[in-house]
Amino acid sequence: MDLDTVRTFVAAADAGQFQQAAAELAVTQQAVSKRIAALERNLGVRLFTRTPRGAELTIDGQAFLPHVRELLRVAERAVASVRTGRRPLRVDMIASRTAASGLMRGFHRAHPEIELDVVMLFDIETALAAIRSGAIDASFRAVAVPGRPLPEDIESVRVLDEPLQLLTGPAHALASARSVTVAQLAGHRIWMPGIVPGTEWAAYYDDLVAEFGLTIEATGPNFGSDALLDTIADTPALATFMGEQTRLVWPAGHGLRRIPVTDPTPVYPHSLLWHRDNPHPALATLRAHLAATAAGHDAVGTWAPDWVIPR
Amino acid sequence: MDLDTVRTFVAAADAGQFQQAAAELAVTQQAVSKRIAALERNLGVRLFTRTPRGAELTIDGQAFLPHVRELLRVAERAVASVRTGRRPLRVDMIASRTAASGLMRGFHRAHPEIELDVVMLFDIETALAAIRSGAIDASFRAVAVPGRPLPEDIESVRVLDEPLQLLTGPAHALASARSVTVAQLAGHRIWMPGIVPGTEWAAYYDDLVAEFGLTIEATGPNFGSDALLDTIADTPALATFMGEQTRLVWPAGHGLRRIPVTDPTPVYPHSLLWHRDNPHPALATLRAHLAATAAGHDAVGTWAPDWVIPR
DNA sequence: CCTGGCCACAACCAACGGTTGTACTCATAG
DNA sequence: CTATGAGTACAACCGTTGGTTGTGGCCAGG
Structure with a gap:
């Protein structure tokens, strides 16, 4: 299945006729006809009933339509996830199923409109390089490499x-x-x-x-x-x-x-790391959210390595 | 974007190398290489770092992967929605945003594992024809056409x-x-x-x-x-x-x-209509759900046309 | 009855996407 | 150090897909 074909189906369904859909898609009516026919052949069902006045959805077509609308939405999000500039906030964490994942779930609940992507890099060195290159916007890590301080352009806060x-x-x-x-x-x-x-x-x-x-x-x-x-x-x-x-x-x-x-x-000390100059608007929102929700932990009776950044 | 290309990307990401992905997809390694290269060209980002031992995801590729997995899931659901035999329960209703829609939302909450599709047909005559042909499994309608009884093979129950x-x-x-x-x-x-x-x-x-x-x-x-x-x-x-x-x-x-x-x-009398012989397992579940939840309404002081089926 | 609007079919052609063959790179073993 | 093996990319070739133009059929409305 080809997403161009799917877009053609949606355009034809919305327009109610192939001709207008063809005009919107900047192809000929015959091309639309062939695409729809191919889609129907692949699916094994008729999606439109053709009339001399246009084409209207069959019941199968009606059932199919919301699914392919969703398909196009998901495709758009997929493309957006790798778009340079104005892409979703991209956060690295050590693994799913850790506390960092819980923090991000909480952030998502609080700000469901903010698009997020999670990646899992190898270690903090890789994460730092990715932060500096702009490949990721933030990282949940225990700031390690004993004895080596964080570069000056990286900021961090211990969140959990x-x-x-x-x-x-x-x-x-x-x-x-x-x-x-x-x-x-x-x-x-x-x-x-x-x-x-x-x-x-x-x-x-x-x-x-x-x-x-x-x-x-x-x-x-x-x-x-x-x-x-x-x-x-x-x-x-x-x-x-x-x-x-x-x-x-x-x-x-x-x-x-x-x-x-x-x-x-x-205790495993999760910190958030980010680049001093990162302009992503959602990054500020994330930092504010974490500052508001992750405060007030009790350090008494806990142990963490002495090379981690202080709380 | 083509779903075969997307499947190729997922296979290569899972295998960690193009060669094995090619074997799984029953194409040559060169074809996989070309597909991935084309995908990268379309997106404008590199998805894999090629090594002499295989290919591993870039950070962009990592971010892209969950989105395209979701894309493939949605595509599968879309195809399933028009599959003949074992397709999702297909229910007709008079319009979205009505009480019937609320009933179906409640059913979906109670049985989230049951796949549903909603269509909106023209009138009850069309709905009856669709029920008899098997194009839909059930319909929420006020049973109308005054004076004409329902066909013998159609069953109904007034639900709300x-x-x-x-x-x-x-x-x-x-x-x-x-x-x-x-x-x-x-x-x-x-x-x-x-x-x-x-x-x-x-x-x-x-x-x-x-x-x-x-x-x-x-x-x-x-x-x-x-x-x-x-x-x-x-x-x-x-x-x-x-x-x-x-x-x-x-x-x-x-x-x-x-x-x-x-x-x-x-009161607008919503009834559920279905075919006597419809074997869809979810239909029985829906009827049981409606019988359990929609019972006990008060008919005193209400009015409905006398041609609707009795409660 | 004619006309206008719309869809389907046929013929043609370019471009995409597959295959085979080959070169290159790097890790590993001898 | 070299040979080998595993893996990827590039080039050439070719069939099929998918586009266009041209045309015919169908039906509603004037």
């Missing part, structure tokens, strides 16, 4: 500290605990196959391990969260970390437990 | 009596009334340019006029509800009827009034 929780199967030694301290985790095997070496995400866990003497294994291929959850559920000796706000497709009957971690509570 | 209200501008003589009786309406000009002669909708108002001696003018072209509302708001001598549940784009600052009508309250 997301507490980590321990995720275990029902047979795990800590499965029945209402909460665990970091000290209790020493000696337990914590498995995080999703960690990609070289990212600020990995640097965070490196620091966590160094600070509290934990055992985190990032070995093995990452088969996705479904496989991870299955393994955690079935393996008493394994647990994993997970953001408090991480949304999972929670497998029923697996008996998985989410257990808060305390003394201190490791 | 929608009270009519008087709509006036602020300067109308009845504008400040909390409610009006039908007797009070005699002598006032009621303007309904939307009525199409020959329909059961027109038959209803003919009966209403005959029964209570009202003055209803259906003259003049129908420029849509916006123009109707504007005229009603500005013309003290004109009023119109409107279903109690009719949803309007209510113009601000026009001072329009909706006034209940009593002694008796004219």
Whole structure:
């Protein structure tokens, strides 16, 4: 199916005749006739009843029309998403299903008229390059690369500290605990196959391990969260970390437990990064929204690496 | 833009390389390369960074991808809407923004997994023919054509009596009334340019006029509800009827009034019609939903033509 | 009965989009 | 360092698609 053909169908349906539709589309009436005939042949149904005074929609055509209108709207949004200048606000985040995703959902609810696109870049270095080049407008990241400050043209604000929780199967030694301290985790095997070496995400866990003497294994291929959850559920000796706000497709009957971690509570520090000179109007709206909604967190009893930007 | 090209883009993005995408699509690698190149040329952005090991999405490509996935979903729904056999439940109603539309919205909320299409046919005769031919699965109509009973293979149930209200501008003589009786309406000009002669909708108002001696003018072209509302708001001598549940784009600052009508309250009798042998599974669901939700209306003090099917 | 308006069919032609063949690039293994 | 393999791009070729012009048929209205 070709979108030009679809546009022709809509034009003919609106005009009620092929001739006028042809004039609007700047083609001949015969071209419209052929396009509609081809569309009808492909679909296997008649869309118009031809009369000597024009063409009117059949019932099938009536049912088809709103769907193709939607199709053209979606196509327009798709093209707009890569249009240079005046494109939707493009935000990078570390992964879907994290707290950053929740923040963006909240922003979308508050401002449904603002078009958004979400991308997931490799690490903060890539994100910074994309911000400076204008390829993205903002990024939710833990500002990492210990010892290297942010470039001067990049601004940032720490928007959310997301507490980590321990995720275990029902047979795990800590499965029945209402909460665990970091000290209790020493000696337990914590498995995080999703960690990609070289990212600020990995640097965070490196620091966590160094600070509290934990055992985190990032070995093995990452088969996705479904496989991870299955393994955690079935393996008493394994647990994993997970953001408090991480949304999972929670497998029923697996008996998985989410257990808060305390003394201190490791928090993943999400910051918003953007370019000082970015003129996108929606960026200011996003910053204002985050400033208004994400304020007032409690830093007492939490831990984050010392290289992250301060709150 | 061509949907085959879009499918090629999605396949290449999923595979991470053109070669494998080409194999899945049963074309040569060169064809995929040309399609992607053409798409990039049309959009004016690069979607993939080519490497000797494959091709990975650029940031623009990442932003574009979810939009085109949605595009393909919508296209599939569009095609499904005219597929013969196993197509969405197709329901005819007299107009959008009426009570029937509200009933279908409620059904959709209760069963969001059921695909629906709405069409608006000319009159009940056309609807009956469409039901018998299988072109539609059900119709919300006032069962009219006085004196002619429904064919034996058509079943029906009266699902909702929608009270009519008087709509006036602020300067109308009845504008400040909390409610009006039908007797009070005699002598006032009621303007309904939307009525199409020959329909059961027109038959209803003919009966209403005959029964209570009202003055209803259906003259003049129908420029849509916006123009109707504007005229009603500005013309003290004109009023119109409107279903109690009719949803309007209510113009601000026009001072329009909706006034209940009593002694008796004219109600528009919406019935659901369907073919005795229609096997569409969603039809049974719809009937059950309507039976469960639309029950228990009060017939006392209301009026409807005597040719409609009994409640 | 003629005319005007509109759609469909036929013939023709350009351009798009596919295939095959080939060159180039880079990672990896020997 | 070189050979190999995997992957992409470019060029040439060609059939099919989709456009145009020309023409005929149909029906409503004057």
